[in-house]
Structure formats: C-alpha cells, structure tokens
Amino acid sequence: MTDVPPPSERPAATGRGSVPMIDARKVRKSYGRLEVLKGIDMLVGRGEVLCLIGPSGSGKSTFLRCINHLENIDGGELDVDGELVGYRQSGDKLYELKDREVCAKRAEIGMVFQRFNLFPHMSVLDNVVSGPVWVKKASSGSSKDRARDLLARVGLADKVDSYPNQLSGGQQQRVAIARALAMDPKLMLFDEPTSALDPELVGDVLDVMRDLAADGMTMIVVTHEMGFAREVGDTVVFMDGGVVVEQGDPSEVLTDPQHERTRSFLAKVL
Amino acid sequence: MTDAPGQPPADDERPGRDPSALTVVPVRHPWRWVTGVVILVLLAMLVNSLLFSYRVRGGTREGRFQWGVVSHYLFTGPVLRGIVITLELTVIAMVAGITIGVVLAVLRLSPNPLLSGAAWLYIWFFRGTPVLVQLFFWYIGIAYLYVNVTLGVPFGPALVTFNSNTLITAFVAGALGLSLNEGAYMAEIVRAGIISVDEGQTEAAQSIGLSKLQTMRRIVLPQAMRIIIPPTGNETISMLKTTSLVSTIAVADLFQETQNIASRTYEVVPLLLVASLWYLFFTSVLTVGQYYIERYYARGASRQLPPTPFQRLRQALGPTRTTPVPALAEAPWVAPHD
Numbered sequence: 319m320t321d322v323p324p325p326s327e328r329p330a331a332t333g334r335g336s337v338p339m340i341d342a343r344k345v346r347k348s349y350g351r352l353e354v355l356k357g358i359d360m361l362v363g364r365g366e367v368l369c370l371i372g373p374s375g376s377g378k379s380t381f382l383r384c385i386n387h388l389e390n391i392d393g394g395e396l397d398v399d400g401e402l403v404g405y406r407q408s409g410d411k412l413y414e415l416k417d418r419e420v421c422a423k424r425a426e427i428g429m430v431f432q433r434f435n436l437f438p439h440m441s442v443l444d445n446v447v448s449g450p451v452w453v454k455k456a457s458s459g460s461s462k463d464r465a466r467d468l469l470a471r472v473g474l475a476d477k478v479d480s481y482p483n484q485l486s487g488g489q490q491q492r493v494a495i496a497r498a499l500a501m502d503p504k505l506m507l508f509d510e511p512t513s514a515l516d517p518e519l520v521g522d523v524l525d526v527m528r529d530l531a532a533d534g535m536t537m538i539v540v541t542h543e544m545g546f547a548r549e550v551g552d553t554v555v556f557m558d559g560g561v562v563v564e565q566g567d568p569s570e571v572l573t574d575p576q577h578e579r580t581r582s583f584l585a586k587v588l
Numbered sequence: 589m590t591d592a593p594g595q596p597p598a599d600d601e602r603p604g605r606d607p608s609a610l611t612v613v614p615v616r617h618p619w620r621w622v623t624g625v626v627i628l629v630l631l632a633m634l635v636n637s638l639l640f641s642y643r644v645r646g647g648t649r650e651g652r653f654q655w656g657v658v659s660h661y662l663f664t665g666p667v668l669r670g671i672v673i674t675l676e677l678t679v680i681a682m683v684a685g686i687t688i689g690v691v692l693a694v695l696r697l698s699p700n701p702l703l704s705g706a707a708w709l710y711i712w713f714f715r716g717t718p719v720l721v722q723l724f725f726w727y728i729g730i731a732y733l734y735v736n737v738t739l740g741v742p743f744g745p746a747l748v749t750f751n752s753n754t755l756i757t758a759f760v761a762g763a764l765g766l767s768l769n770e771g772a773y774m775a776e777i778v779r780a781g782i783i784s785v786d787e788g789q790t791e792a793a794q795s796i797g798l799s800k801l802q803t804m805r806r807i808v809l810p811q812a813m814r815i816i817i818p819p820t821g822n823e824t825i826s827m828l829k830t831t832s833l834v835s836t837i838a839v840a841d842l843f844q845e846t847q848n849i850a851s852r853t854y855e856v857v858p859l860l861l862v863a864s865l866w867y868l869f870f871t872s873v874l875t876v877g878q879y880y881i882e883r884y885y886a887r888g889a890s891r892q893l894p895p896t897p898f899q900r901l902r903q904a905l906g907p908t909r910t911t912p913v914p915a916l917a918e919a920p921w922v923a924p925h926d
Binding site for chain 1: 786788789791792793794795796797798799800802806807810811885887
C-alpha cells in the first residue's frame with residue numbers, strides 16, 4: 319500500500335477489486351493559455367491515503383477538481399474506480415457524459431472544501447441529509463437517523479439543529495465531512511481542509527480524518543499539515559508547476575527529499 | 589452585564605477609583621431640543637390645516653379637506669370594486685413578473701449565447717420603453733396590427749383563432765403590459781441575487797451529486813432570496829401604484845373609479861384623498877409583509893434574527909432598559925452596547 323509502483327510496473331487490471339481507485343496518465347488541464355496540469359501521473363490504491371503537497375498554484379486543487387468532474391481534463395486519461403472521468407468509452411469512441419451521468423459519478427465521491435461551503439440557509443442536520451434525500455431519494459427518517467450517527471461520529475451530536483454560521487470553523491468543517499460521508503462515498507477528496515481554520519481548531523478536524531483513514535477510506539488530501547501527511551499518509555506526492563516532482567513514502571519524501579524543489583519547499587513549510 | 593468575563597481587579601484593590609461614588613453627567617444636546625420644537629410646530633400646523641381649517645365656498649364655510657366627503661366615498665361600491673381591480677392587477681403583474689424574471693435571469697446566465705441573447709433583448713426592449721406606451725400598445729396596437737390572433741403550427745395550419753378585440757380586453761391589456769414590463773425589471777433583480785451567491789455553494793452542491801436544476805432550486809435561489817426580497821418588495825409597492833396607469837386605457841381600477849365619481853360630483857380633491865388613503869393603506873400592509881418575509885429569509889445569514897416590531901416594543905417597555913445607570917456604575921469597564 320505504501321509503495322506506488324511507477325507507471326511501467328503497474329499490474330494489469332483484472333477485476334474491480336484489483337483496479338486502483340485513481341489511475342491518472344499524463345493528465346493535462348489548461349485555463350485558456352495557462353496550462354495548470356502538465357501531464358500528471360498518479361496511482362491511488364483502494365484504502366490508500368495520499369497526501370498532495372506543494373506550493374500554491376502547483377495544480378493540486380485543480381487535480382482534485384478533475385477527479386470530481388468539477389473540471390474537464392484537456393488531455394491524458396483519468397480513471398476513477400476503473401471508469402473514465404468525463405467520458406464513456408464504447409469501441410474506439412469516447413462519448414462525453416451527460417449531465418445526469420456526471421451527477422451520478424459525483425455522488426460517489428465525497429469532497430471537502432477549504433471554505434467548508436456548508437449551505438447556510440439549512441440547519442446542520444438538513445445539510446447532512448441533503449445528499450441522501452435529494453440525490454439518492456432516500457427516506458427522510460432513515461437519512462436523519464444516519465445523519466445523527468455521522469454527526470455524533472464527528473463529535474457534533476449536540477449541534478444538529480444549529481445553523482452553520484453559529485458554529486466555529488472547525489465545527490463547520492466537521493459537518494462538511496459528515497455531509498460528504500452521508501453519501502457513502504468510495505473516495506474522499508480533501509482540498510486544504512484545515513487551511514482556513516484557527517490553529518487550535520485544526521486538531522479536531524484532523525482527528526476526524528485520522529479516524530476515517532483508520533476505517534479504510536480511500537482519501538486524497540491536499541494539505542499543508544506535514545505532521546498529518548507523515549503520520550496518516552500512505553503516500554506523499556509533491557507537485558510543483560503542474561507536474562509531479564516527487565512521490566513516495568512520507569517518511570522518505572518528507573525527511574530525505576531527492577529533488578531540489580522538494581527540498582526548498584519543505585525547508586519553507588517545516 | 590456584571591457577569592461578563594474578563595473582570596478587572598476589584599474596587600478595593602484600586603483605591604480612590606470607586607466609580608459608584610461618582611456622579612455621571614450626561615452630555616447636553618441643546619440643538620436636539622431646538623430641532624424637536626421646530627418639527628412639533630410644523631406638525632401642529634399640518635394637523636391644524638388638515639383637520640381644523642376652513643375655506644369659504646359659495647358663501648358657506650366648509651372644512652378645507654372635506655373629510656366628511658372623503659369618509660362618505662371611502663367604502664362605497666365603485667371604490668371597493670376599483671380596489672379589487674387594482675389588487676388583482678398588482679398580484680397578476682407581480683406573480684407573472686417574478687416568474688418571467690426568474691426564467692429570464694436563468695436564461696441570461698445560460699452558456700447558450702442564443703438564450704442569453706434573447707433574454708438580453710427582452711430586457712432591453714421592455715426596460716427601454718415607457719410602461720404607459722406599452723399599455724397603449726397592448727390595448728390599441730395589437731388589435732390594430734393583428735385583427736385575429738391564431739394558435740397553430742408555425743408557418744403551418746391554424747388550430748384556434750381569436751378575435752383580437754374580444755381576446756384583449758382593457759383588463760387583459762393592462763395585466764399583459766404591466767406583467768411583461770415587470771418581468772424585465774425582476775430579471776435584473778433575480779440575476780443580481782443569483783450572482784451574489786458564492787460559487788462554492790454551487791460546487792458543494794454539485795460535489796454531492798445535485799443536478800444543475802436542483803442546485804439552482806434548492807441551494808442558489810433560496811440564498812439569492814435574501815438579496816432579491818427587498819427590491820422585490822419595492823417593486824410590489826411600486827406596482828400597486830403603477831397600476832393607476834391602466835386608468836388611461838379605461839380599466840376601472842381604484843384611481844379610475846375615484847376619477848369617475850369626481851367628474852360627476854366635482855369633489856376632485858376629496859376623491860384624490862380617497863384614492864391616496866387606500867394606496868397608503870395597502871402599501872403599509874405590503875411594507876409589514878415585506879419585513880416578515882425578509883426576516884424569514886435571513887435564517888442562516890445573520891446569527892440572530894432581527895426582532896419583530898412587537899418584540900422591539902416589548903423590549904423598549906420592559907425592565908431591561910429602565911436602570912442603565914446603576915448597571916454602568918457597577919461595571920464601568922463594560923462598553924455599553926445596543
């Protein structure tokens with residue numbers, strides 16, 4: 319789990335179980351003339367926790383957004399759970415996915431944002447049941463029971479009826495995690511989940527993520543928390559300028575980086 | 589106030605600084621008294637002129653504003669029928685206007701340039717011509733240009749044909765003109781509301797799998813409402829009064845009915861007052877309604893809902909405000925708030 323083989327040594331996918339959760343090959347993405355991703359290769363196994371680090375503007379968030387179909391890729395190939403992102407392959411043709419198919423794909427992937435993005439006009443409980451009730455058409459009663467369980471799991475059982483702006487940033491982010499978990503995602507994406515938090519609130523959120531990792535959730539975490547990456551991450555990927563500079567076991571990459579750019583970045587953040 | 593955290597050292601630790609022993613001298617505001625008296629005098633003059641002054645007409649003395657005549661006509665049949673027409677037109681124009689506005693706003697934000705262009709063209713036209721001209725156009729122009737209105741396959745066979753003069757009555761023309769015009773204004777208000785909602789909301793909604801339509805209906809529009817409601821209340825109040833324009837195309841609304849009576853009895857000013865009093869009454873009702881709708885959509889936007897006027901009244905009369913000075917004297921370090 320901790321070693322990601324280079325692309326050339328990847329095992330041939332046979333059954334669903336052996337297919338990696340994320341398989342990115344030469345993924346490219348541009349905004350106008352600005353190329354943000356310049357050929358990303360990445361492999362994330364099931365149950366793996368991959369921490370994505372790098373300076374701002376290196377393309378980490380964009381890559382996450384591509385995985386969740388919030389952006390279309392311009393080149394290369396990106397597979398999530400053995401299926402192409404954004405396209406359906408039939409013979410030698412790629413059919414662009416319809417809106418409804420994209421929604422179904424997104425529903426299987428949980429995403430947590432830097433700015434929490436809770437729905438401010440809805441109570442905490444309604445935030446968490448929004449996905450199951452509106453997307454999965456689950457019954458309101460059972461969804462609420464499950465939402466209460468999830469909120470208890472992130473330590474917010476007493477905040478069920480609060481509104482988001484009555485909560486601290488750390489509490490809001492934990493609600494956001496519960497909201498994503500309510501959809502039973504097969505993959506969780508975290509886009510700098512603790513960057514907007516006061517330092518003393520970071521720990522609570524990281525604790526929840528640590529528990530999640532221990533439960534075997536596949537996670538991709540864009541983070542500046544090197545301690546978390548070292549402790550929880552199975553793999554650390556250092557990105558800069560739209561390319562993967564270095565990746566490997568956290569203890570190796572974070573303590574003994576092989577590339578000069580990784581070294582200078584870590585010297586600034588550690 | 590006394591149990592606020594961060595207490596300074598007790599008084600006995602700071603000798604000679606016992607605040608409760610000192611007298612508080614408030615700042616004097618002489619100009620407040622002067623301006624207050626001026627306002628009171630002006631008010632007294634207004635009340636006197638409205639209620640107690642007389643004028644001589646045809647050798648007899650009568651109340652200047654003829655309130656007796658006003659109250660006589662205030663609840664007569666024609667006036668009440670006119671009110672119904674005015675309210676009907678207001679409701680129809682606002683409901684249709686808001687519906688058109690939401691559709692146009694969504695179209696204007698559409699990535700399809702033909703759709704956003706069409707919405708832009710609509711707004712450009714209906715906002716760019718006076719509503720009075722539009723009313724005349726619907727009432728006179730349509731019947732003049734098209735003797736019959738036909739529903740059917742475009743460039744193909746007709747299914748139903750109406751005569752324009754029977755289809756577009758004065759009331760229909762009025763409702764149509766006001767609605768279409770209002771739609772253009774509401775479109776801009778709704779669009780402002782939609783683009784005021786943080787993009788992160790759309791992303792979060794999409795990330796849990798909501799479709800575009802669900803995202804708009806469940807997430808974006810409810811939050812846009814907070815921005816949309818105040819100008820919409822404004823538009824509704826404005827519309828209530830704008831309906832009086834339909835009197836020019838012979839719709840028997842409140843204004844037209846009072847004018848009819850006035851042209852018969854020559855009691856012009858009292859009937860203008862009748863119309864004004866009713867317009868004032870309904871705009872007051874709308875103002876109160878708007879307040880409570882705004883309060884409803886403020887959920888989640890402000891930590892504490894603003895008090896209702898009744899709560900504010902109770903607060904003002906309640907015991908909490910009657911003894912500010914002792915509370916201050918006990919805790920002078922607490923900045924007086926609210």
